[in-house]
Amino acid sequence: MSWWRLLLRDKFACVAVVILLLVFACALVGPLLLSDLATKQNLRAVNRPPFSLDDGWAFLLGSDSLGRSLLARLIVASRTTLSIAVPAVVISLVIGSALGMWAGYHRGWRENLAMRVADVILSFPSLLLAVVVLYVFSPSAGNIILVLAIARIPIYLRAARAESAELQSRLFVDAARTFGARSWAIIGRHVAPTVLPTLFTVATLDFCFVMLTESSLSFLGIGIQPPDMSWGLMVAQGREVLQSAWWIAVFPGLAIVVTTVSATVLASWARLAMDPGQRWRLTLPRSARKSAVRKSAVRKSAVRKSAVRKSAVRKSKEVKS
Amino acid sequence: MTPVLEVDRLAVDIRTPAGTVRAVREVSFSVRSGETLALLGESGCGKSMTAQAIAGLLDPVAHVAGGAVRLEGTDLLTLPPAQRRKLAGPGLAIVFQDALTALNPVQTVGAQLAEPFRIHERLSRRAALERAVELMERVGIPEPRARARAHPHQFSGGMRQRLLIAMAMALRPKVLLADEPTTALDVTVQAQIMELLRELRTEQQTALILITHDLAVVAEEADHVAVMYAGSIVEAGRVTDVFSRPRHPYTRGLLDSVPAEVARGVNLKSIPGSPPDLHAVPAGCAFHARCPMATDVCAERRPALTEAGPGRLSACHHWKELADD
Numbered sequence: 010m011s012w013w014r015l016l017l018r019d020k021f022a023c024v025a026v027v028i029l030l031l032v033f034a035c036a037l038v039g040p041l042l043l044s045d046l047a048t049k050q051n052l053r054a055v056n057r058p059p060f061s062l063d064d065g066w067a068f069l070l071g072s073d074s075l076g077r078s079l080l081a082r083l084i085v086a087s088r089t090t091l092s093i094a095v096p097a098v099v100i101s102l103v104i105g106s107a108l109g110m111w112a113g114y115h116r117g118w119r120e121n122l123a124m125r126v127a128d129v130i131l132s133f134p135s136l137l138l139a140v141v142v143l144y145v146f147s148p149s150a151g152n153i154i155l156v157l158a159i160a161r162i163p164i165y166l167r168a169a170r171a172e173s174a175e176l177q178s179r180l181f182v183d184a185a186r187t188f189g190a191r192s193w194a195i196i197g198r199h200v201a202p203t204v205l206p207t208l209f210t211v212a213t214l215d216f217c218f219v220m221l222t223e224s225s226l227s228f229l230g231i232g233i234q235p236p237d238m239s240w241g242l243m244v245a246q247g248r249e250v251l252q253s254a255w256w257i258a259v260f261p262g263l264a265i266v267v268t269t270v271s272a273t274v275l276a277s278w279a280r281l282a283m284d285p286g287q288r289w290r291l292t293l294p295r296s297a298r299k300s301a302v303r304k305s306a307v308r309k310s311a312v313r314k315s316a317v318r319k320s321a322v323r324k325s326k327e328v329k330s
Numbered sequence: 331m332t333p334v335l336e337v338d339r340l341a342v343d344i345r346t347p348a349g350t351v352r353a354v355r356e357v358s359f360s361v362r363s364g365e366t367l368a369l370l371g372e373s374g375c376g377k378s379m380t381a382q383a384i385a386g387l388l389d390p391v392a393h394v395a396g397g398a399v400r401l402e403g404t405d406l407l408t409l410p411p412a413q414r415r416k417l418a419g420p421g422l423a424i425v426f427q428d429a430l431t432a433l434n435p436v437q438t439v440g441a442q443l444a445e446p447f448r449i450h451e452r453l454s455r456r457a458a459l460e461r462a463v464e465l466m467e468r469v470g471i472p473e474p475r476a477r478a479r480a481h482p483h484q485f486s487g488g489m490r491q492r493l494l495i496a497m498a499m500a501l502r503p504k505v506l507l508a509d510e511p512t513t514a515l516d517v518t519v520q521a522q523i524m525e526l527l528r529e530l531r532t533e534q535q536t537a538l539i540l541i542t543h544d545l546a547v548v549a550e551e552a553d554h555v556a557v558m559y560a561g562s563i564v565e566a567g568r569v570t571d572v573f574s575r576p577r578h579p580y581t582r583g584l585l586d587s588v589p590a591e592v593a594r595g596v597n598l599k600s601i602p603g604s605p606p607d608l609h610a611v612p613a614g615c616a617f618h619a620r621c622p623m624a625t626d627v628c629a630e631r632r633p634a635l636t637e638a639g640p641g642r643l644s645a646c647h648h649w650k651e652l653a654d655d
Contacts (some may be wrong), residue, residue: 181442
């Protein structure tokens with residue numbers, strides 16, 4: 010069954026794809042059409058409420074505290090947001106997973122080295138790391154991407170290492186060794202196809218985190234610098250007037266959430282579609298699929314849940330103390 | 331004719347929390363092209379360890395403590411990894427016991443069967459796939475071209491074992507190690523798989539090392555047999571000789587415990603006791619505690635594997651008494 014037909018079978022995944030395509034289209038062509046409108050101030054009409062067409066379609070979502078069209082800003086800001094979040098996620102995904110699979114496959118000193126590097130990165134709060142780096146160097150888009158990418162490498166590194174350490178003891182890897190495959194060939198052909206779907210799912214979740222971190226940096230004044238705009242920066246700017254003009258912060262926030270949720274839905278569809286043993290489930294109606302998937306996912310989620318529970322307990326202890 | 335594979339006094343140690351244990355001691359055997367040697371023994375007697383040591387697939391906790399594995403005169407154990415990789419496949423290949431875990435669940439079987447060709451003959455993806463389809467046809471998989479696009483879970487156990495055999499035989503290895511190739515299969519499929527192995531062996535003049543605990547398989551398929559007990563070979567020779575006139579009490583015990591036509595109500599024979607814990611292999615002969623013929627000398631001196639008649643070896647102080655029976 011072709012990919013298209015598998016996708017059309019799943020309504021949620023279809024909607025997610027449409028939304029993501031829309032966001033990417035906005036990021037590609039939006040700034041060309043709307044960048045003037047997005048920066049044109051109109052101090053006589055600040056904080057106009059949304060959902061009224063009195064001032065034309067451009068002000069459907071209201072205006073901000075400088076009277077700029079929120080809709081236009083939202084569309085223009087999507088480019089900055091994506092051009093920071095996507096490269097940051099992709100860079101950390103590529104470096105982290107390659108390093109993690111290498112470490113997990115070989116074990117021994119390589120594993121120790123990679124894990125210590127991950128520990129070092131994780132021991133700095135990523136926001137602090139970003140603040141220091143961006144304070145020393147100029148807060149350009151390139152530097153923000155670099156800092157975010159480095160800060161998120163350990164996430165992929167650890168996931169990839171754990172999975173490939175388990176895979177390298179499997180018999181089919183031994184089988185590949187018996188006819189003389191090199192270690193990189195084995196990693197590429199046997200380890201990566203199993204590990205990557207998981208990492209892609211992690212990456213889509215991380216997409217949200219990166220967007221929010223970028224917004225925190227912008228809020229602190231070391232991220233995106235006005236007059237450039239990003240969704241995170243818009244949320245940050247809107248927070249000051251949240252009580253009088255909620256829409257300034259809520260719509261960009263909504264944009265972040267909708268984009269991330271779409272990416273997550275698409276990722277969970279892709280995880281099933283990429284697994285040849287599970288792919289047939291996508292041909293079932295959604296209600297029948299859920300119970301089947303849940304059964305197969307019990308082991309993994311049990312592990313994850315216990316980890317979550319542990320961290321929750323730890324947090325509640327910290328709060329008490 | 332010189333043997334194609336010679337294993338010479340191979341020893342394998344395993345590090346355990348309770349100390350180092352010798353899992354394989356002084357194992358020597360050789361096999362010629364087109365012949366089948368069976369390594370026979372109970373679970374835990376070291377036959378799989380021997381195979382893993384030969385193939386270079388030992389776990390990190392285990393390591394070769396001595397001896398040599400010579401493939402046409404080249405010692406595999408001292409070869410640098412790059413050269414050893416070159417020999418892996420065209421020199422020596424393995425058929426694993428568990429066909430489901432030995433195949434990658436997320437790859438099509440065609441891609442997996444094509445892998446040896448892509449590595450060793452540097453064929454393009456398409457040409458290698460073409461060879462893979464030929465292989466699938468050779469091992470008796472119906473509609474190979476369509477099935478090459480299927481994934482391992484879409485095959486039955488017997489078909490999966492055929493795929494593994496195809497993968498191992500892809501590069502026409504000089505030596506094929508088959509580690510309990512039929513244990514996970516039912517009897518009819520077992521017979522088909524053994525038939526296939528036999529055909530391929532004759533066709534390609536491969537030396538086959540068959541690792542098994544199944545006496546019937548040994549009797550039917552093998553030319554020579556080496557019986558292992560507690561990490562060492564206790565008896566070796568031609569299958570016809572060893573099975574008709576065993577010259578080690580352990581072999582005789584094994585043969586006696588095969589159910590035969592006995593009257594109703596008669597207990598089946600068995601060897602009393604169980605194999606020794608490798609942490610505490612008794613001094614002297616490892617088998618003496620379970621041996622009906624044991625004497626004082628058995629508890630004191632470990633019997634060496636010595637010539638016991640023409641073309642056969644036995645590690646028993648009392649093999650002559652057995653021969654006289």
